[in-house]
Amino acid sequence: MALSNEKLIGKMAILGVLDESYLSEIKKQGWKYCVGKAGSMDSQKVVAAIETAAKNEKVIQSGIYRETHSLYHAIMEAFHGVTRGQVQLGTVLRTVGLRFIVVRGNPYEKKEEGDWIAVALYGTIGAPVKGLEHEAIGLGINHI
Amino acid sequence: MALSNEKLIGKMAILGVLDESYLSEIKKQGWKYCVGKAGSMDSQKVVAAIETAAKNEKVIQSGIYRETHSLYHAIMEAFHGVTRGQVQLGTVLRTVGLRFIVVRGNPYEKKEEGDWIAVALYGTIGAPVKGLEHEAIGLGINHI
Amino acid sequence: MALSNEKLIGKMAILGVLDESYLSEIKKQGWKYCVGKAGSMDSQKVVAAIETAAKNEKVIQSGIYRETHSLYHAIMEAFHGVTRGQVQLGTVLRTVGLRFIVVRGNPYEKKEEGDWIAVALYGTIGAPVKGLEHEAIGLGINHI
Amino acid sequence: MALSNEKLIGKMAILGVLDESYLSEIKKQGWKYCVGKAGSMDSQKVVAAIETAAKNEKVIQSGIYRETHSLYHAIMEAFHGVTRGQVQLGTVLRTVGLRFIVVRGNPYEKKEEGDWIAVALYGTIGAPVKGLEHEAIGLGINHI
Amino acid sequence: MALSNEKLIGKMAILGVLDESYLSEIKKQGWKYCVGKAGSMDSQKVVAAIETAAKNEKVIQSGIYRETHSLYHAIMEAFHGVTRGQVQLGTVLRTVGLRFIVVRGNPYEKKEEGDWIAVALYGTIGAPVKGLEHEAIGLGINHI
Amino acid sequence: MALSNEKLIGKMAILGVLDESYLSEIKKQGWKYCVGKAGSMDSQKVVAAIETAAKNEKVIQSGIYRETHSLYHAIMEAFHGVTRGQVQLGTVLRTVGLRFIVVRGNPYEKKEEGDWIAVALYGTIGAPVKGLEHEAIGLGINHI
Numbered sequence: 051m052a053l054s055n056e057k058l059i060g061k062m063a064i065l066g067v068l069d070e071s072y073l074s075e076i077k078k079q080g081w082k083y084c085v086g087k088a089g090s091m092d093s094q095k096v097v098a099a100i101e102t103a104a105k106n107e108k109v110i111q112s113g114i115y116r117e118t119h120s121l122y123h124a125i126m127e128a129f130h131g132v133t134r135g136q137v138q139l140g141t142v143l144r145t146v147g148l149r150f151i152v153v154r155g156n157p158y159e160k161k162e163e164g165d166w167i168a169v170a171l172y173g174t175i176g177a178p179v180k181g182l183e184h185e186a187i188g189l190g191i192n193h194i
Numbered sequence: 195m196a197l198s199n200e201k202l203i204g205k206m207a208i209l210g211v212l213d214e215s216y217l218s219e220i221k222k223q224g225w226k227y228c229v230g231k232a233g234s235m236d237s238q239k240v241v242a243a244i245e246t247a248a249k250n251e252k253v254i255q256s257g258i259y260r261e262t263h264s265l266y267h268a269i270m271e272a273f274h275g276v277t278r279g280q281v282q283l284g285t286v287l288r289t290v291g292l293r294f295i296v297v298r299g300n301p302y303e304k305k306e307e308g309d310w311i312a313v314a315l316y317g318t319i320g321a322p323v324k325g326l327e328h329e330a331i332g333l334g335i336n337h338i
Numbered sequence: 339m340a341l342s343n344e345k346l347i348g349k350m351a352i353l354g355v356l357d358e359s360y361l362s363e364i365k366k367q368g369w370k371y372c373v374g375k376a377g378s379m380d381s382q383k384v385v386a387a388i389e390t391a392a393k394n395e396k397v398i399q400s401g402i403y404r405e406t407h408s409l410y411h412a413i414m415e416a417f418h419g420v421t422r423g424q425v426q427l428g429t430v431l432r433t434v435g436l437r438f439i440v441v442r443g444n445p446y447e448k449k450e451e452g453d454w455i456a457v458a459l460y461g462t463i464g465a466p467v468k469g470l471e472h473e474a475i476g477l478g479i480n481h482i
Numbered sequence: 483m484a485l486s487n488e489k490l491i492g493k494m495a496i497l498g499v500l501d502e503s504y505l506s507e508i509k510k511q512g513w514k515y516c517v518g519k520a521g522s523m524d525s526q527k528v529v530a531a532i533e534t535a536a537k538n539e540k541v542i543q544s545g546i547y548r549e550t551h552s553l554y555h556a557i558m559e560a561f562h563g564v565t566r567g568q569v570q571l572g573t574v575l576r577t578v579g580l581r582f583i584v585v586r587g588n589p590y591e592k593k594e595e596g597d598w599i600a601v602a603l604y605g606t607i608g609a610p611v612k613g614l615e616h617e618a619i620g621l622g623i624n625h626i
Numbered sequence: 627m628a629l630s631n632e633k634l635i636g637k638m639a640i641l642g643v644l645d646e647s648y649l650s651e652i653k654k655q656g657w658k659y660c661v662g663k664a665g666s667m668d669s670q671k672v673v674a675a676i677e678t679a680a681k682n683e684k685v686i687q688s689g690i691y692r693e694t695h696s697l698y699h700a701i702m703e704a705f706h707g708v709t710r711g712q713v714q715l716g717t718v719l720r721t722v723g724l725r726f727i728v729v730r731g732n733p734y735e736k737k738e739e740g741d742w743i744a745v746a747l748y749g750t751i752g753a754p755v756k757g758l759e760h761e762a763i764g765l766g767i768n769h770i
Numbered sequence: 771m772a773l774s775n776e777k778l779i780g781k782m783a784i785l786g787v788l789d790e791s792y793l794s795e796i797k798k799q800g801w802k803y804c805v806g807k808a809g810s811m812d813s814q815k816v817v818a819a820i821e822t823a824a825k826n827e828k829v830i831q832s833g834i835y836r837e838t839h840s841l842y843h844a845i846m847e848a849f850h851g852v853t854r855g856q857v858q859l860g861t862v863l864r865t866v867g868l869r870f871i872v873v874r875g876n877p878y879e880k881k882e883e884g885d886w887i888a889v890a891l892y893g894t895i896g897a898p899v900k901g902l903e904h905e906a907i908g909l910g911i912n913h914i
Contacts, residue, residue, distance in 0.1 A: 052325030052835060053318065060329030061212055061316070068205055094719040101719075101753075115758050115772060116883050116913035122753065123843070126711070126718065131275030131332055135423055135558070136569045137712045142558065143526040143533075157328075163836050166328070172205070174197065177533075177554065181196030182547050184301075184310070185204030188275055189331040193836035193913075196547060238431040245431075245465075259470050259484060260595050260625035266465065267555070270423070270430065279711055279846070280857045281424045286846065287814040287821075307548050321821075321842070326835050337548035337625075340613030340691060341606065348617030349500055349604070356493055382863040389863075389897075403628060403902050404739050404769035410897065411699070414855070414862065419563030419620055425856045445616075451692050454616070460493070462485065469484030472589075472598070473492030475621040476563055481692035481769075567702070567855055568713045574702065575670040575677075609677075609698065614691050628901030629894065636905030637788055637892070644781055707851030707908055733904075742904070748781070750773065757772030760877075760886070761780030763909040764851055 052158050059157035060189050063170035067151040081155035082109045089147040091140035091178060093129070096148065100125050100169065104152045110167070110194070117194055121152065124169040124190035131188025132171050139175075146186070148173035154194065167194045196302050203301035204333050207314035211295040225299035226253045233291040235284035235322060237273070240292065244269050244313065248296045254311070254338070261338055265296065268313040268334035275332025276315050290330070292317035298338065311338045340446050347445035348477050351458035355439040369443035370397045377435040379428035379466060381417070384436065388413050388457065392440045398455070398482070405482055409440065412457040412478035419476025420459050427463075434474070436461035442482065455482045484590050491589040492621050495602035499583040513587035514541045521579040523572035523610060525561070528580065532557050532601065536584045542599070542626070549626055553584065556601040556622035563620025564603050571607075578618070580605035586626065599626045628734050635733035636765050639746035643727040657731035658685045665723040667716035667754060669705070672724065676701050676745065680728045686743070686770070693770055697728065700745040700766035707764025708747050715751075722762070724749035730770065743770045772878050779877035780909050783890035787871040801875035802829045809867040811860035811898060813849070816868065820845050820889065824872045830887070830914070837914055841872065844889040844910035851908025852891050866906070868893035874914065887914045 057079065065072045066083065076083050084107035088099035101121060104110050110117040129137050132146065139146060153168045169190045176183025201223065209216045210227065220227050228251035232243035245265060248254050254261040273281050276290060283290060297312045313334045320327025345367065353360045354371065364371050372395035376387035389409060392398050398405035417425050420434065427434060441456045457478045464471025489511065497504045498515065508515050516539035520531035533553060536542050542549040561569050564578065571578060585600045601622045608615025633655065641648045642659065652659050660683035664675035677697060680686050686693040705713050708722065715722060729744045745766045752759025777799065785792045786803065796803050804827035808819035821841060824830050830837035849857050852866060859866060873888045889910045896903025 053327070053329070058329060060331060064208060064212065064331060068208065093717050097719040114880075114882055115752075115760075115878065116886075118753060118758050119760070119913050122720075127278040129718075130278040134271040134274040134334065137714065137718060138569065141525050141573065141717065142561075142569060143529040144554075158835065160834075162834055166836070168329075170331075176547075177550060182550050183197070184335045184547075184551070185197070185202060185312075185333070186335075187204060187208060187314075187331060187333040189329070190278065191328045191330075193839050237429050241431040258592075258594055259464075259472075259590065260598070262465060262470050263472070263625050266432075273430075281426065281430060282857065285429065285813050285861065286849075286857060287817040288842075302547065304546075306546055310548070320835075321838060326838050328835075328839070337551050341615070341617070346617060348619060352496060352500065352619060356496065381861050385863040402736075402738055403734065403896075403904075404742070406897060406902050407769050407904070410864075415566040417862075418566040422559040422562040422622065425858065425862060429861065446691065448690075450690055454692070456617075458619075471485070472623045473485070473490060473600075473621070474623075475492060475496060475602075475619060477617070477619040478566065479616045479618075481695050570713065573669050573717065574705075574713060575673040576698075608691075609694060614694050616691075616695070629903070629905070634905060636907060640784060640788065640907060644784065703854040706854040710847040710850040710910065744905075746907075759773070760911045761773070761778060761888075761909070762911075763780060763784060763890075763907060765905070765907040766854065767904045767906075 054157060054159045057157045059153055059155055059166055059168045060191055063151050063153045063168040064189060067149050067170040067172045076153055079155055081153055083151060083153040084109050085151045087149050091145040093139045097125055100150050100152060109152050109154050120167055120192045120194040124167050124192040127190030128169040128171045128188035132175060132186040144175055145178045146173060146175045165194045167192050198301060198303045201301045203297055203299055203310055203312045204335055207295050207297045207312040208333060211293050211314040211316045220297055223299055225297055227295060227297040228253050229295045231293050235289040237283045241269055244294050244296060253296050253298050264311055264336045264338040268311050268336040271334030272313040272315045272332035276319060276330040288319055289322045290317060290319045309338045311336050340448065342445060342447045345445045347441055347443055347454055347456045348479055351439050351441045351456040352477060355437050355458040355460045364441055367443055369441055371439060371441040372397050373439045375437050379433040381427045385413055388438050388440060397440050397442050408455055408480045408482040412455050412480040415478030416457040416459045416476035420463060420474040432463055433466045434461060434463045453482045455480050484592065486589060486591045489589045491585055491587055491598055491600045492623055495583050495585045495600040496621060499581050499602040499604045508585055511587055513585055515583060515585040516541050517583045519581050523577040525571045529557055532582050532584060541584050541586050552599055552624045552626040556599050556624040559622030560601040560603045560620035564607060564618040576607055577610045578605060578607045597626045599624050630733060630735045633733045635729055635731055635742055635744045636767055639727050639729045639744040640765060643725050643746040643748045652729055655731055657729055659727060659729040660685050661727045663725050667721040669715045673701055676726050676728060685728050685730050696743055696768045696770040700743050700768040703766030704745040704747045704764035708751060708762040720751055721754045722749060722751045741770045743768050774877060774879045777877045779873055779875055779886055779888045780911055783871050783873045783888040784909060787869050787890040787892045796873055799875055801873055803871060803873040804829050805871045807869050811865040813859045817845055820870050820872060829872050829874050840887055840912045840914040844887050844912040847910030848889040848891045848908035852895060852906040864895055865898045866893060866895045885914045887912050
């Protein structure tokens with residue numbers, strides 16, 4: 051299999067977003083990553099928080115559009131997992147409280163596959179009232 | 195917060211689907227669960243595999259429609275995370291190889307919240323050619 | 339309001355699909371309509387059954403594409419109400435048993451609004467097992 | 483068939499939202515229900531109006547999240563029928579004027595099926611200009 | 627084939643939106659059309675700009691709802707091509723800069739097919755930062 | 771603007787798919803491309819036809835997954851423009867007859883942006899009956 055079992059970037063991203071103590075494993079791979087939190091009814095604020103963190107912490111190069119483009123689509127894909135139907139929050143009267151991680155590295159055995167990016171989201175989604183919520187997760191993976 | 199930190203059913207389902215050794219934690223909660231594998235280009239076969247396992251292993255009662263209905267929607271929601279856009283596999287020329295888990299229990303502090311069901315999926319999605327794939331994850335949660 | 343209260347084509351289509359005795363009200367308007375049944379896991383068979391009935395009973399003219407085009411989009415819109423998310427049946431392991439009606443007439447006060455078409459669907463959707471189902475409805479309206 | 487012909491909750495909800503005089507039939511079943519109106523370009527306001535009515539009139543218990551969760555998904559499903567494609571109103575420059583009903587009861591022959599909830603919407607959708615609109619309907623059904 | 631090769635309204639709309647010098651070809655057909663620009667993060671502003679232009683330049687009759695209805699759905703369909711997944715702009719943190727054209731005529735050999743409407747969009751979509759964007763196109767066609 | 775006006779890959783792809791005589795312009799850029807035709811009710815056959823052509827004519831390298839992944843998503847995005855709502859053909863009883871082009875090159879002024887891929891589709895979509903169809907177009911663009 052072309053995916054290397056020791057370098058499953060999606061699995062590592064999820065474990066990292068679920069448990070901070072796991073981040074050292076990602077560091078050991080020599081991979082770049084950043085973590086953060088975003089809670090909002092405005093879906094665009096969640097996207098912005100992830101993009102800003104990834105640029106500030108140099109996980110992607112902000113001057114190169116192809117890197118922003120790759121990250122954007124990975125974020126959108128992770129959002130599908132969280133929102134499960136419509137990529138909407140406030141417009142359908144719900145809010146999220148999420149932790150996020152962006153990981154960059156090559157999960158394949160072949161060096162030619164180059165870098166890939168994984169965005170994992172974990173937290174809660176629900177009505178804008180404390181306690182009226184359940185958990186949600188999302189994972190987006192893209193070549194970069 | 196109404197969700198109990200020791201009983202995060204979504205997080206536990208994901209950890210269980212990523213790592214079999216974690217299943218003992220779910221057992222300790224006294225929760226019902228089942229695990230399995232499903233690989234196919236036919237999305238309906240994946241749905242059927244999960245429903246069959248959950249009924250055979252008594253995670254849900256097969257004679258009661260409300261339980262099947264709850265599970266079905268949790269599966270569909272988990273599929274959104276895996277498919278990220280259209281809940282389709284073969285019709286858009288892609289296939290999945292997934293492990294699944296279905297967990298049933300009450301993740302809330304209040305007893306009145308009753309049972310909830312979590313379906314977590316983890317594996318690969320891609321072209322029907324070995325190696326042309328990346329990881330995918332999905333989580334669906336519903337009251338039952 | 340431009341919609342005439344005595345000629346609410348959507349309301350009349352729904353009442354007609356719920357109760358055959360109501361069809362005489364539609365006839366009184368001088369409007370064309372047809373009714374039928376379609377049960378299948380193949381979504382295309384439901385579409386075909388409605389199109390065939392509407393052509394056979396001269397609700398639309400089969401030689402004119404604009405009439406088929408109008409009906410097709412009204413069917414698709416009614417399907418959204420029945421399927422509520424993905425316009426899919428068998429591929430997500432579910433089946434429908436539906437009654438349908440196609441009504442053609444002008445629901446507006448102004449004569450210039452010309453004919454409109456309403457497609458109403460009512461029945462059950464669920465697992466391909468008797469009893470594991472609940473009701474569903476859909477209404478599509480288009481100018482023709 | 484497991485659905486009882488005398489207790490078709492979806493059909494009764496639609497008839498109730500189309501015609502107030504029908505509400506006495508729902509009352510006869512001993513079922514809880516509430517009705518109301520919501521007109522807006524803001525989809526979240528329509529959701530909020532329905533949730534508020536259902537809680538105020540005790541159709542659902544506001545202190546129990548599983549009841550809010552069930553209602554929310556039933557509302558979203560009914561919205562699919564009204565919006566037919568994207569669950570959006572103002573962001574795609576359209577507005578609705580809707581009557582709604584929420585009905586709670588057991589439509590199945592078996593007592594074990596417990597309570598289900600039906601949300602029916604009926605009204606008009608169109609441009610934010612009087613008269614530029616046509617009818618729309620939606621029905622969502624969920625176990626509660 | 628019922629579509630006349632000399633009157634391919636979709637092709638002509640696209641060529642017209644890509645290159646102003648092509649508009650004389652549309653004029654030669656005796657067809658009505660209008661062109662314009664719309665740049666915004668608010669999807670409803672793009673819809674409004676196209677509708678306003680089509681009404682002001684008499685491509686559609688503003689007093690007849692069936693014409694507005696036909697145009698609206700053609701715009702929405704063209705938007706699917708531009709947005710490729712969710713018909714959303716600002717809510718998923720992206721913006722567009724588009725040229726648009728609305729063309730009205732009969733592309734079929736048969737006179738009975740009457741008028742059809744084509745909406746073509748061409749421009750860029752991307753992050754709300756200059757240069758972080760790529761091209762996008764959309765075409766919607768409807769009977770009118 | 772970062773997009774170079776002389777190298778608008780999307781515009782060139784569309785012009786190339788609409789008119790074969792335009793292909794020489796793409797050749798002049800030194801860009802790789804391939805063209806072909808695909809007509810089917812099976813959406814996966816259209817995807818397969820495009821992927822096969824792009825690999826056979828060396829527009830992408832078949833041994834590198836990141837190139838297949840990039841192409842796949844560009845095809846899916848182009849399909850959104852053609853299908854305008856659900857990425858489905860036969861399952862909603864419609865068929866397409868399409869010409870396609872895949873173009874690979876750097877449309878940006880900066881060399882660091884590397885290669886991008888554009889997939890353009892043009893043809894007809896409609897009922898599986900000759901003449902009951904209208905035109906459709908789609909464009910997908912991705913970094914590769």
